[in-house]
Amino acid sequence: MSGTHSPSVDRLAPRTFQGRLTLAFVAVVAMTLGLVGLLVVNRLGAYFDQQQADDLAARARGVAQYVILVAESAPSVRAGRPVVSADGQVDPTVAFELGLDRQQRIIADRLAQADVQVRLGRLDGDAFQPAANGAFAASEQAQAAPNQFRERMTSSPVVVEVSSAIVPYAVEVTLLNPYTYRAAAISNVTGLLAIIGLIALAIAVVVAAMLTRRITTPLRRLTEASRDLADGDFARRVPSDAIEDGPVELSELGLQFNAMAERLQQSIEIIRSDRDRSREFLADVSHELRTPIAAVRTFNELLVEGAADDPSTRAEFLESSRAQLERLDWLAQNLLELSKLDSGLVLLDLRPDDLRSAVEQAVEQSAATARRRGVELTMERPESPIQIRHDPVRIGQVVANLVGNAIKFTPRGGRVGVQVRGDAEGGATITVTDTGVGIDPAELPRIFDRFFRGSGASEARGSGSGLGLAIVRSIVEMHGGSVTVESRLGAGTTFRVTLPAIPRPPSSSDSQRVAETSPAQAQNLNPEPAP
Incomplete structure (x- = not known):
């Protein structure tokens, strides 16, 4: 189902941003190295195939030249008989000489380093016409040289024409299952590429760790500062070294965070200061209001208790009560005025x-x-x-x-x-x-x-x-x-x-x-x- 992922993948993936960023960077480098390695091996394989084809063609020509030399050195041929007669028969002396084991060892073990099929015949235009008794085969019996391996393949036939003979003839050579250095060369190159890839991957891990650390250190400091701010430490700031060493974007983020924290601290200090002033103001207001209220209450109680019977005392208490009420009214007006001034009303x-x-x-x-x-x-x-x-x-x-x-x-x-x-x-x-x-x-x-x-x-x-x-x-x-x-x-x-x-x-x-x-x-x- 699209949009889902395996929980096991989540458990294997790193939990930290630095780990995931490092893993992603290394994965990209590894994929790049893998693709480059496949491309290099593929191109080298084609190159080694061409080199092997050229080498086998050279071996086949060498075998053909040796066969011609053996044929021309036969006594009958030296006496004037053709190697291949006009009716398509190979001279018996030549056939006998080519069938000898020592000749086959030279041809197969030393010259061809492969199983060899040799045919003598004539060219009819571009087509090779083999003689009836002109086919010879030699099997490779020598041990392979160091770093040589037998390839299960058959080379393209190589035809060499001898046009200077009394009766022109041609030699066709085909190599089978040759010993070559191709597999060893590809193996060596592949191993070297693997070593280079591992070294490059190790360097990529180190570089990725350094780069991600450079990126994640400011983020970690920001997280720590945010946590401290959330815990009430309003003086907490992101260190300047973390801001300066990070990328430009994270540096700007750190500067803005510090500016925000500074404004937040100032706001908190203002709020605390206003709270303290409000408490002091409330205490002062309570005290100022209590004084005239207590005086008025005392005068009323005295009047109730009998002081009203004396006209002069009653007049004095009433005058004092009036003065306290005026003072209370004046105080309330001033408090209201000051409150309006402070609030902007x-x-x-x-x-x-x-x-x-x-x-x-x-x-x-x-x-x-x-x-x-x-x-x-x-x-x-x-x-x-x-x-x-x-x-x-x-x-x-x-x-x-x-x-x-x-x-x-x-x-x-x-x-x-x-x-x-x-x-x-x-x-x-x-x-x-x-x-x-x-x-x-x-x-x-x-x-x-x-x-x-x-x-x-x-x-x-x-x-x-x-x-x-x-x-x-x-x-x-x-x-x-x-x-x-x-x-x-x-x-x-x-x-x-x-x-x-x-x-x-x-x-x-x-x-x-x-x-x-x-x-x-x-x-x-x-x-x-x-x-």
Whole structure:
């Protein structure tokens, strides 16, 4: 049945790709050598056949010449009688001489090296007419020479005419079962071909093993690396020596595998990092939500237990509950906003407007808080417009958050200054400077992390949620800008926001957050109110 194969063949075949490739290569070489050997032996057989035919013809002519010599040397022939008479009879003296055993030994053993049939007669045109008593036979009795073998064959008759005699005659010689070197020559050539074939086959095995090893080593390394990747070793790579030593196709495969493994490792690290941040974020959210909820629950329990009977106490508890509920609502809005910013659900309403307007509105919103806390709030701006593409609402949110933090951390009598200016490349820089308490240098790298409020125990630090600066960084990066901070303890802090002329988000994921939107789609989130 077509398409089926014997299970025994599968058991005999090598299991490895290297073994099968080697076996296939050796099989092809063996078949080629076999076909070449058959062709060579066949051609040599025809060549030796022709050589043997020429050799037997030469032996037959030698026998004919000897027979003529014996016939011409007979006394009667020397006396003038013909060897073969006109009526087709061989001279009796010649017949007697040719029948002698010593002549037959010379003819058969020495000259012909075969059984010999000799006929004397005359030529009639091209046809040989044997004489009535002109047939003689001699059998080979000598031992064969080294490497000679008797061939069971009959040679073609050789006819030699003697036209110079008184009566012209002819001698026909046929050799039977001759000794020849043909079989020995073919055997020697066949044996030599076999030895050469075995040597070539052995060389083919070695070469095939080397070539297949060169091919299969990169594949084996790829298999090992794939297995390690499947087992969780994401740092596993195909060694460079295995890639460089293999064929071009396998080298490209190894390079692509390493590139894939590198991207996979980066993806896994990002996933793990996101997972860890999600866990920390969830823990921080739980902690932040628990504080106002616990306060509200405590106030309610106190009111239920009788504190409501005292009007001043009831009013104080209700006011505190209202403040905690506002804080809870504000915290939920900030969490939702930050989640939207990180997930790309917030689209920027990019407009080529005057940046000074967005900054000025944010500063005016914070002016009342600054006056209430006794902090001097100033703004410095150029006379000419600063036209850059930006989202006015989001930039206002950035300025409001920075100014709110500066007011909160600046003691009474301090100063908070806001400066906006353009740059030579068409962008802009917003600087918020305060004379507040400053930030510990060890805490500067973490101030943009979510829920980070520093290690200080001051009331101002403890009242914040730690989300404002995280929102600031997300919005600025969506604009393709950057935000930096400089601070010294007791000397104040400076935040500097740099915006490009044309927003270019730093990554493809961020680029999905930038789009042209209508003003109705823009959302405003009030900055954290000062306590």
